Amino acid sequence: MSKNTVSDRFRKVDVDEYDENKFVDEDDVGENQGGPDEAEVDGLLRQGNLNGALHAVLKNPPLNTKNHNAKERAELLVVRVLSSFKSSDIEKAVGSLDKADVDLLMKYIYRGFEKPSDNSSAVLLQWHEKALAVGGVGSIIRVLTTRKTV
């Protein structure tokens, strides 16, 4: 055989990139996509204002798909805030959020499940239970179908 059949580099080619009918999402690059303000959240945590920290950390979610660093930072920050709540306070905290925030919280929770660390999964599961009670399965569907992942 004259052809070199040893190399399998062709298997690593991303054929979807060359597909001319590929579906491209129109990205609205929104402002305020940098992620929650770390300093603000830190301050509120140190003061012991957990509810305030929760609201602050749910602001400015980094929905823009290109900003991976911001997403990582935001996720770590959210998990930190969620872990600092006492189990008995979780329900009230979720109750103080509006519908859009509950959906956003669900997105962060599932994101947190992807990279478990220490006790994070247990804490996130408690939050998941309370958020589900408020948001219903619809909030989970939105986590699965959203084009703008946090």
Next chain:
Amino acid sequence: MSLCSFGVEPLSCHAWNKDRTQIALSPNNNIVNIFEKKGKEWVKIHELTEHTERITGIDWAPESNRIVTCASDRNAYVWSLKDEVWKPTLVLVRINRAATCVKWSPLENKFALGSGARLISVCYFEEENDWWLSKHIKKPLRSTILSLDWHPNNILLAAGSADFSCRVFSAYIKDIEDKPGPTAWGTKMPFGELMLEHKDSDGCGWVHSVSFSASGDQLAWVAHSSISVADAAKGKEVTHLTTDYLPLLSVLFVGPTEIVAAGHDCCPFQYTYKGPGALEFVKKLDMPKQSSKTTTSAMQHFRNLDKKATEEDSTKLDTLHQNSITQLCIVSGDKAKVEKYSSVGLDGAMVIWEFKQWGRDVELPALDSGTDCGEFEDDSFLSVQGKLGSF
């Protein structure tokens, strides 16, 4: 409400004939079965077997008594009844992917076919050559068409697609009809003209089902986690409501302001739309009767505890349907005032629901006996004529 089970296979789609004595349905395979109601039983009278792959859509034209079917084998057939036998005619739809849904237009002179080939095929009969031709709507569809619905003016067509958008196109075929007058959706309507395109910015998923209202001015659609209504009478403004339930798969306008939607929760829901910004959930339409717990013997009780670690042995759902509802269809009344509608689901059952326009379980006196109740014996509700005023 009456439930009829057609076996254990999921029912992919169904269609009624004009006087609702016959129903055509497909049990998730390549055959269409036509059942006729004889007394209280449904008896199979015809079997339509031309397709080679799973049937994805059936529609029965009431006036001309023709059935159109489409399947994953990229074909569509129009069936006509001749001498008690249904004869198929192939339609050249020219698609290279599976067909997903099909709908006759209100005047039954054409039908629209959605497909996975990212295009809608509008087919009409050409008298000269005695065959069915098709015209394609391609732009700007980016993915599979999941559902179609015609506007009452026979020209506009709504399409829900897997590219997360709901669109309204013009399907005006110059050869067979006159130029349409202006509507609330627009004035110029050449073939393929896009009158409305709405993409959910939050990505609420595929648009599973679309439905025009009776007047054609409102368009409702359901997506994975929301239900929306576009109002042409109010500047094409879109009102959006996110749901807390599992995805809805089918939607139907049942009154000027009332909408019924059903899906993976196995239960129809009622929504009401009163104007832009006023889309609300009303209630679940399936009252799950508290199933009388049959007295289980002590032996049974402990056996359950031992084998399954549960106290009750019930895998049945509370709702009538035991699996997701895939399609809703009007049985009696028209979109302006639906009296009965039917639902089929993945559990192989077809349920006929009564829609109480008043929204209360009150028995009202009938003013006229002009309602068409078909052959279904149902207790209680008698519908009220519109003379009482709109509500």
